[in-house]
Amino acid sequence: MTIPTIADMTSRGESPEILFWVGCAGSYDERYKRVTKAFVKILQAVGTKFAVLGGEETCTGDPARRAGNEFLFQMQATQVIQVLNGYQVKKIVTACPHCFNTIRNEYPDLGGKYEVIHHSVFLQQLIDDGKIKLKEGGAFKGRRITYHDSCYLGRANNIYEAPRAVLESLDADLVEMKRCRTTGLCCGAGGAQLFKEPEAGKSDIHTDRAGEAIATGAQTIAVACPFCMTMLNDGVKARNKEATVQVKDLAELIAESQGL
Amino acid sequence: MYIAQQVAFLITLTVAGILVRRRVLFIRNNIRLGKANVINDRHGERLKNMLLVAFGQKKMFKRPVAAVLHFFIYAGFLIINLEVLEFIIDGFFGTHRIFASFLGPLYPWMMNFFEALAVAVMLACLVFLLRRFVIRIPRFWSSEMTTWPRLDAALILTTEIVLMWAILFMNASDQLLQQVNEHYVSTGTLYFSSMLMPLLESLTPGSLLILERFCWWFHIIGILGFSVYITYSKHLHIFLAFPNTYYARLEPKGQINNMPVVTREVRSMLGLEAAAPQAPSEPGRFGAKDINDLQWNSLMAAYSCTECGRCTSECPANLSGKKLSPRKIMMDVRDRMEDVGKSMASGGPGIADGKFLLGDYITKEEINACTSCNACVEACPVMISPLDIIIEMRRYVAMEESGSPAQWNSMFQNIETNFAPWKFPSSDRFKWASENS
Numbered sequence A: 001m002t003i004p005t006i007a008d009m010t011s012r013g014e015s016p017e018i019l020f021w022v023g024c025a026g027s028y029d030e031r032y033k034r035v036t037k038a039f040v041k042i043l044q045a046v047g048t049k050f051a052v053l054g055g056e057e058t059c060t061g062d063p064a065r066r067a068g069n070e071f072l073f074q075m076q077a078t079q080v081i082q083v084l085n086g087y088q089v090k091k092i093v094t095a096c097p098h099c100f101n102t103i104r105n106e107y108p109d110l111g112g113k114y115e116v117i118h119h120s121v122f123l124q125q126l127i128d129d130g131k132i133k134l135k136e137g138g139a140f141k142g143r144r145i146t147y148h149d150s151c152y153l154g155r156a157n158n159i160y161e162a163p164r165a166v167l168e169s170l171d172a173d174l175v176e177m178k179r180c181r182t183t184g185l186c187c188g189a190g191g192a193q194l195f196k197e198p199e200a201g202k203s204d205i206h207t208d209r210a211g212e213a214i215a216t217g218a219q220t221i222a223v224a225c226p227f228c229m230t231m232l233n234d235g236v237k238a239r240n241k242e243a244t245v246q247v248k249d250l251a252e253l254i255a256e257s258q259g260l
Numbered sequence B: 001m002y003i004a005q006q007v008a009f010l011i012t013l014t015v016a017g018i019l020v021r022r023r024v025l026f027i028r029n030n031i032r033l034g035k036a037n038v039i040n041d042r043h044g045e046r047l048k049n050m051l052l053v054a055f056g057q058k059k060m061f062k063r064p065v066a067a068v069l070h071f072f073i074y075a076g077f078l079i080i081n082l083e084v085l086e087f088i089i090d091g092f093f094g095t096h097r098i099f100a101s102f103l104g105p106l107y108p109w110m111m112n113f114f115e116a117l118a119v120a121v122m123l124a125c126l127v128f129l130l131r132r133f134v135i136r137i138p139r140f141w142s143s144e145m146t147t148w149p150r151l152d153a154a155l156i157l158t159t160e161i162v163l164m165w166a167i168l169f170m171n172a173s174d175q176l177l178q179q180v181n182e183h184y185v186s187t188g189t190l191y192f193s194s195m196l197m198p199l200l201e202s203l204t205p206g207s208l209l210i211l212e213r214f215c216w217w218f219h220i221i222g223i224l225g226f227s228v229y230i231t232y233s234k235h236l237h238i239f240l241a242f243p244n245t246y247y248a249r250l251e252p253k254g255q256i257n258n259m260p261v262v263t264r265e266v267r268s269m270l271g272l273e274a275a276a277p278q279a280p281s282e283p284g285r286f287g288a289k290d291i292n293d294l295q296w297n298s299l300m301a302a303y304s305c306t307e308c309g310r311c312t313s314e315c316p317a318n319l320s321g322k323k324l325s326p327r328k329i330m331m332d333v334r335d336r337m338e339d340v341g342k343s344m345a346s347g348g349p350g351i352a353d354g355k356f357l358l359g360d361y362i363t364k365e366e367i368n369a370c371t372s373c374n375a376c377v378e379a380c381p382v383m384i385s386p387l388d389i390i391i392e393m394r395r396y397v398a399m400e401e402s403g404s405p406a407q408w409n410s411m412f413q414n415i416e417t418n419f420a421p422w423k424f425p426s427s428d429r430f431k432w433a434s435e436n437s
């Protein structure tokens, strides 16, 4: 893949329509890198002029702030904002709800004001605009999919319908878990929990949630967050269901349906 | 005789007034221990929240059964209080059913409506008692629901039932007295209480008078006692739900509030701003170790908490058996305020008693377990955010004590050195683009 960086583009005197914010999981996590690539393929297929920061991207600081280290968060955030403002970035799209929430809601206080769009909303727009055309009775016809709400998309930012609209366009059989939308159960990773062992308890949140998803009879658990993906993958494995139940990001499902 | 009653009434009213006033000042002082952040924006949105959520009970309706029953009690409370107004005027001037002469033919309608509400309130309280103590809905029995919170709920529900019976018996004896005593103005037939009349028919007018007066006094003392009692109880929410929803945060739930003190320091460290001149006022601690580090509205929230446990029943940490319970966080903040307030009132050391909210009431194990998922905030019928308090305490632990869990400390270090929460070199960040597939 040749992925345009914003540095290259700027040196050519061009500017991108959108900056694709990849995120740390999107850059480093073996499983989640496939989501990054799927989303890039979609962007290329629809001809969106995009760029990434590449090596200049760093952590937004989200886990530091949530773990209480406000100094580190603001150090990180201020430097990211310097980079973004330096390139005069206006519009950012990201697949990570944590990056999305931080850049959109928390950066303005520190001088970073951008239009920030989560990829679920972006994909929905592409579908609505007819830029992604889904084939009738495609590969997903009759496949049972359940969507797991990411806390940082749903309750945190009131995005409940866009991911579902994307999934509905796949012509699949979308089933809901009992706890969904405003009452969706967390995967267990938010608030910097992904970076430490859980406290003592009677069960693990991610296996509980994976159990709820598996109980719907879905073959695919759709997610829209890298942390949810890691946690639910682990949960499905802990329940020995990895042979029959897959955890997939929205971008992967769309790319697959487009044969990308 | 009426004079004696008027005097007795005045004394009762004054005593209740003094006691309530004392508690209100006590609570206000406790809330003022918090940081005096100013909330003075977006009045329209705030008003809307207050009207929808506190007045309109919008969030209650996520659980329809409880919502309808609670609505009876709430409406009963609001509307039957009109009758209490009549009680007070009558008690003051020695009149009887003063509103009857103003409202004329409307009065029987009004009384019948009040009686219907009284019956609805009784039924609702009965179902609530059954749910709590017979069906034992789990959220009413979790570990922070110790003896007092359980007793508090039971006391209030039983008292309400008894008070409603007092109204009905009062009206029944009143209707019988109307036939023999001209002081008792006609109210017409009151549907529910008239059903009790056969029980009282054999009583002499003298006994009826005593019964009617007893019920009247019982009800008004009950109501005044209730107004003192609620200031010690979770039932304070019937008043504080209004300011609490008004001052609730309007930002997206995912947004954690910024710390401007840190912003100034970071900007000067990065050379973006001239080093801030030594902060004019004492900046205090970073984050919260005790109640005086929290903002006043978080403290008011603790007094507004209904102890319903909806937050805890949705909390992923609590559901998976961790010690964290967002309801307990709110109850602990309140307990700490009461303890500090009592100590101050009795000339003790107050906040400087050597105890702290974090450590003596709430443990690190609890706050560390939070996933910041906002399920508690979403669930709360009065828009409380236990998460705000949890984050403030984590800030204290991380920045003042460097006492975060070891794995978080390594994550901090990774961000500092590799600009990612994991231990990957930043030179590998863009490698994904050159990998196959």
Ligand code: SF4
Residues within 6 Å of the ligand: B311, B314, B315, B316, B317, B318, B324, B325, B326, B369, B370, B371, B372, B373, B374, B375, B376, B377, B386, B387
């Ligand atoms: S935000 Fe924290 S306390 Fe509230 S429900 Fe989620 S995990 Fe529990």
Ligand code: SF4
Residues within 6 Å of the ligand: B304, B305, B306, B307, B308, B309, B310, B311, B312, B326, B327, B330, B376, B379, B380, B381, B382, B383, B384, B386
């Ligand atoms: S914080 Fe809100 S949801 Fe939790 S117990 Fe108190 S009133 Fe109920």
